[in-house]
Structure formats: C-alpha cells, structure tokens
Amino acid sequence: MSVNGTISHEIASLLRDEILRSQYRRGERLPSERDLAARFNASRGAVREALSQLEQLGLIRILPGGARVQAIDAASIAILGPLMAIDVLPDPLLVDQFLQTFGALAALTARSAINQASNEEMRNLQGMVERLGKHAGDFGAMQTRWREFLEYLATVADNLVVRLIGNDLKAQFVEQMMNLGINPVMKPATIKQLVNSLKLALASKDAELAATTIQMQFDELRMAVGEAISLKQASYQKQAV
Amino acid sequence: MSVNGTISHEIASLLRDEILRSQYRRGERLPSERDLAARFNASRGAVREALSQLEQLGLIRILPGGARVQAIDAASIAILGPLMAIDVLPDPLLVDQFLQTFGALAALTARSAINQASNEEMRNLQGMVERLGKHAGDFGAMQTRWREFLEYLATVADNLVVRLIGNDLKAQFVEQMMNLGINPVMKPATIKQLVNSLKLALASKDAELAATTIQMQFDELRMAVGEAISLKQASYQKQAV
DNA sequence: CGACCAATTTGGTCAGACCAATTCTAACTG
DNA sequence: CAGTTAGAATTGGTCTGACCAAATTGGTCG
Known part of the structure; x- marks a missing residue:
C-alpha cells in the first residue's frame, strides 16, 4: 500500500x-x-x-x-483510496460516486477552459479532440488520449482548487482501477457521438455544451465501469465455487 | 492557525x-x-x-x-486554507475558483438528491426552500438557512466522495470568509428568482433544473463575494494612506 | 575531465527519562 | 447508597543521546 x-x-x-x-x-x-x-x-x-x-x-x-x-x-479525501482497496473488489457504489464527482469537476474544467482558452490553446484542444475521434478501437490508446485531453483542459482552465482535488482523486482512484484490471467497455457509436458534440462545442466556443458533453461522457463511463465491476464480481464468485 | x-x-x-x-x-x-x-x-x-x-x-x-x-x-486540499490566509486578504482569483468548485459540487449534490429523495425527504426539501424564500432581508439568517439547505441536500444525496471534499473545502474556506467579515450582498430580486426556480424544480422533480439553479446561485455568490473583497481591499488601501 | 572511494551528513529507529494534564480508583462523606 | 473527592496510575508531549544504513559530498587518482 x-x-x-x-x-x-x-x-x-x-x-x-x-x-x-x-x-x-x-x-x-x-x-x-x-x-x-x-x-x-x-x-x-x-x-x-x-x-x-x-x-x-x-x-x-x-x-x-x-x-x-x-x-x-x-x-480527508486521502482515505478514499485505502477505503476502496480494503475489500478485494471496490464497493461499486463508492466507485460510482467517485466517477460522478470526477465528472462534475471535469465538466467544470471544460467550461472554464473554453471560456479562458487563447486562440492557440483552442487550436490545440481541437487537434486533440480530432485525434480522440480516431483510435476508437484500441481501448488503451484511447484512454491515454482522453486522459491527455482532460489534463490539457485542466492546464487551460488553471483552477488550482479543482487541480488539487483532482490530484487526490486520481491518486486514490485511477491506480485502484488499473490494479484491478477493470476495463470498461463503451459503445463506439456513443463515443463517436460524444466526440462530435465536443467538436461542435469547441468550434462554436460553447462552454455549456462542452460541459454537458463531458458530463455525459462520464455518465457513460460510470455505467461501463459498473458493468465491468459486476463482471469481475461474477468471475470471483465463480472462482469461489 | x-x-x-x-x-x-x-x-x-x-x-x-x-x-x-x-x-x-x-x-x-x-x-x-x-x-x-x-x-x-x-x-x-x-x-x-x-x-x-x-x-x-x-x-x-x-x-x-x-x-x-x-x-x-x-x-492536498488541506493547504488551501493556509494558502488563503497567508496574505491579509485572500487572493480573489483563488476565492473565485473556490466558489466555482463548490458550486459545481453543490449542483451535483442537488441533482443526486432529487433523483434519490424519498417522499418524506422531498417534503422536507420543499419546506426548507419555502422558508428560504422568506427572510430575504436578514443576511445572517438567510445564510444559515442556505447552509442548512445545502447540508440537507448532501444528506439526501449521500455521496461520500463529495461529502469528504466538501468537508475539506468548508473547513478551509468558510472559516476564512467568516474571519474576514466578508458579507457578500445579493439582490433580493435575484434571490427570489432562484428560489422560485428551486421550488419549480422540486415540484416537478427536475434534477437538471435544480442543478443549474444551484449553479447559478453560486455564480451570483461569486460575483457578490468578488465585489465584497474589492471593497475590503479598497478600505485597506485607504487605511494605508 | 571524469571515475572512484572515503568521510560526512541525513533520515529511521530505539531506549529511557521527565512533566503536565487527564483519567481512573477507591476511599470518604453526607 | 449515591455522590464527592483526593490520590494513584495512565497518557500524551517533549527531550537527550545513541546507533545504523543509505545518500551526499569532497577529494583523490587515473
């Protein structure tokens, strides 16, 4: 630990x-x-x-x-990681709350980022979203790109409070998920739709649209992760038998 | 400290x-x-x-x-309090980021709360909003009512992650503001409008509306606090002369 | 100039001691 | 017998001084 x-x-x-x-x-x-x-x-x-x-x-x-x-x-938040790691599998409810929270903060970040982005930053963002659209197949590569995108959004938004919280949450959560080998599966169609929505939001500098899109993205992720955990749970029980 | x-x-x-x-x-x-x-x-x-x-x-x-x-x-977030308390007056930008973040989390809380509230909890919430509408004059009383309302929302939403973050943020922030005697002033008309919007959201169980209303509430608060700090700043500079 | 080795510094840990404040216990009192 | 109270035991807060292993530093040699 x-x-x-x-x-x-x-x-x-x-x-x-x-x-x-x-x-x-x-x-x-x-x-x-x-x-x-x-x-x-x-x-x-x-x-x-x-x-x-x-x-x-x-x-x-x-x-x-x-x-x-x-x-x-x-x-303090710092106990969340240990709290999730106590049982073999993390409490699905806790994971869900985690993603909800993360999503809300990511949405806020997106909103601020778009409101504050310079022209150059805007171009960078658009470029990243463009790349986000491809690689829809490879899960690992896509996850990396998403994380980079969110990271850059945070840089542009430049909100220390959110960044500090994000640090804690990431440190507590992402690592856990990685360790457990939980691979959430999202429908390519859904992803494509979200990416398109993001493109539109960036093109029209629509901060609200970007925020709600990110929000939806995380809602999808929540469901996918929930299913992934259920699967894991089932396989554990199978092992136990 | x-x-x-x-x-x-x-x-x-x-x-x-x-x-x-x-x-x-x-x-x-x-x-x-x-x-x-x-x-x-x-x-x-x-x-x-x-x-x-x-x-x-x-x-x-x-x-x-x-x-x-x-x-x-x-x-960790726990440094935010000390960070704001280092100078005589807190950095307005930091305060603003603080309220943005708090607002986003409060909005999330409201959304979840409405989605999960039992009938009894719903009645309680409606009652609290009702009382929120009165006392529009007395700032202290109103602030207390608002805080109780948000507190109860958190209880209903029952999201541990948000609660932990909220604890930290409150501990770091609210106390600071209190100590400085910063009294944000919001227009009664605006407040009334927000309260009405909340009533509507509760009556129709519209989680999204509740969330955006809370969001707007905090946006108003941000502006009010920003002005209050500017005023303080001016008075300090006056003293210095 | 760079590689290497020894002396020094640094963090990690331990043992034993003293104080002030709290907690516990038991005797004492009404 | 209940309540109070004084004294004993416990507990956290702090200090001193010591030893070890790892890291840093500085000088020496190729």
Whole structure:
C-alpha cells in the first residue's frame, strides 16, 4: 500500500485500515502509544509519527488523555483510496460516486477552459479532440488520449482548487482501477457521438455544451465501469465455487 | 492557525507557511532535521512529527538524504486554507475558483438528491426552500438557512466522495470568509428568482433544473463575494494612506 | 575531465527519562 | 447508597543521546 517502507508508515497504514474497517467505534479511544509500540514491536517515536499522520488524515484526534477515532465522513479525501482497496473488489457504489464527482469537476474544467482558452490553446484542444475521434478501437490508446485531453483542459482552465482535488482523486482512484484490471467497455457509436458534440462545442466556443458533453461522457463511463465491476464480481464468485 | 498547541504542530505550521510563501524552490532540500531542531529550539522528535504532517499534506517528500519540497499543485486540499490566509486578504482569483468548485459540487449534490429523495425527504426539501424564500432581508439568517439547505441536500444525496471534499473545502474556506467579515450582498430580486426556480424544480422533480439553479446561485455568490473583497481591499488601501 | 572511494551528513529507529494534564480508583462523606 | 473527592496510575508531549544504513559530498587518482 504505502510506497515508503518506513516503520511509521507501516504502522499508520495498518491502523488506518483497522479504523476504516470500523474495528474501532467512533469516539472510542485508541490503545495508548505505549501499548501500540509494544504491539508493533516499535518505539514510541515511530508510533507517534504514525498517529501524527492519521491525525492529518482526519481519522483520529490526538489529545491529552488519548487518541480518539473520528467519524469517517470527517476525514480527508486521502482515505478514499485505502477505503476502496480494503475489500478485494471496490464497493461499486463508492466507485460510482467517485466517477460522478470526477465528472462534475471535469465538466467544470471544460467550461472554464473554453471560456479562458487563447486562440492557440483552442487550436490545440481541437487537434486533440480530432485525434480522440480516431483510435476508437484500441481501448488503451484511447484512454491515454482522453486522459491527455482532460489534463490539457485542466492546464487551460488553471483552477488550482479543482487541480488539487483532482490530484487526490486520481491518486486514490485511477491506480485502484488499473490494479484491478477493470476495463470498461463503451459503445463506439456513443463515443463517436460524444466526440462530435465536443467538436461542435469547441468550434462554436460553447462552454455549456462542452460541459454537458463531458458530463455525459462520464455518465457513460460510470455505467461501463459498473458493468465491468459486476463482471469481475461474477468471475470471483465463480472462482469461489 | 493550528488549534492544537503542541510544538510539533507549531513547527509544522511555520514550515508550511514558509513553503506556501515559496521561500523554498520546488525540489529544493529542506534543512536537515537536526538543523530545524536547533532553529526551533526543539527536539528532533518534534521536528520529525512536524515533517511527517507536511508529508501527509503533500508539501514535501521525505527520503533518505533529505526532505524535498514538492510542487504546490501536487499537495492536498488541506493547504488551501493556509494558502488563503497567508496574505491579509485572500487572493480573489483563488476565492473565485473556490466558489466555482463548490458550486459545481453543490449542483451535483442537488441533482443526486432529487433523483434519490424519498417522499418524506422531498417534503422536507420543499419546506426548507419555502422558508428560504422568506427572510430575504436578514443576511445572517438567510445564510444559515442556505447552509442548512445545502447540508440537507448532501444528506439526501449521500455521496461520500463529495461529502469528504466538501468537508475539506468548508473547513478551509468558510472559516476564512467568516474571519474576514466578508458579507457578500445579493439582490433580493435575484434571490427570489432562484428560489422560485428551486421550488419549480422540486415540484416537478427536475434534477437538471435544480442543478443549474444551484449553479447559478453560486455564480451570483461569486460575483457578490468578488465585489465584497474589492471593497475590503479598497478600505485597506485607504487605511494605508 | 571524469571515475572512484572515503568521510560526512541525513533520515529511521530505539531506549529511557521527565512533566503536565487527564483519567481512573477507591476511599470518604453526607 | 449515591455522590464527592483526593490520590494513584495512565497518557500524551517533549527531550537527550545513541546507533545504523543509505545518500551526499569532497577529494583523490587515473
């Protein structure tokens, strides 16, 4: 899970997952730092660093007398990744909410981008959409192109708030999906239609149209991902038998 | 800034602000833990805890050889609050981006809420909008009602991802605005129009209409807040003379 | 000038200690 | 017996000083 192989990160990761698995009730007191140190065969310092991280994540509150577990929905976005990774398959509902949110932000980005784009940026965007139209067959290549397109939109829109959120979400989500090898399948016809809509939006500098198109794009993606997960789920159950 | 009065939080807060003030270039190495400890008259342990927090914020990366400063736009949302609080007045552009983002998420929330609301929840929503229509004069009361309305929308929509983001954003933003005493002024006529639109959307269960209405509501708010900040700015400059 | 090796620095971790504030316990009181 | 309260045990916050492995640095040699 955590790339950095330090003990404190390790401890933080373990405790985080335990909390996310709701093995502690909200408001409950975590074991004392000394107890945790004993349990993990580590020094108190290492445990304190771990707790410090969990506090930053909003999972616990440390105060004299003991560290207390907070409500999950008071935490930071950074817990979403671990939360999805806890079970073998991510919670489909959570994934759906994820894509909804991502879609809304992408739509906002598209709107701003078109409103602010310079002539040159506009040409670049049109070029990218053009290329988006081809490669309708190869899924991998297409996904890459889409991501580049969205990335460039973000650059043009230049909204720090959205960018920060996007970073977090991407870090939490995309990686998960990749690991699971979930390949959403979208109908070529639908894609072509969306691309055409995008072209039109760019040509006429219609920010609203671009926004709704992106929105629809993500709605399609949501459905496709949902089906992909269902499939995976079925195959897992098959294995279990 | 930081509520918790521990030394490690204090150090983290100071270093964070220095980094946000770009007193370190990206990729640059932070002073060593020992040096920092000497500078802050603290133990290395306290410094390490502070650095641990900054790492969680995405501001730095700690690795053997030294802690290096990361690009601001690779950080977590949690830095937005401090970022806005660095100058006497928050950067208007940042505030605007903030509200845009918040608006997009609120619109999404409204859409989902209406799509998922039970009959009882629907009645509650209608009641709240009804009350929203009154009190058009008293700004404080109205703001409270709006916030309750949005809060309830979030409850109904029940989207964990949006909720987590919203938590962060609110924690970072609303508090700042409050502290500065920025009172955006919106035309009563506009408000009335928006409320009517909301009523209609609820009555006909039109999720799209609700979403766009909320969107417009925030667009109005953006303009109002922008003006309010300009005013403040002018008064500050007046003081300086 | 570039490759290589040794000394130094740096982060990671540990052990043990002290303080102040909180929490717990048990005796005490009405 | 319930409620209060004083004292003991626990807990987080911090410090000191130490050791290791990896990385950085600086000088030396080809």
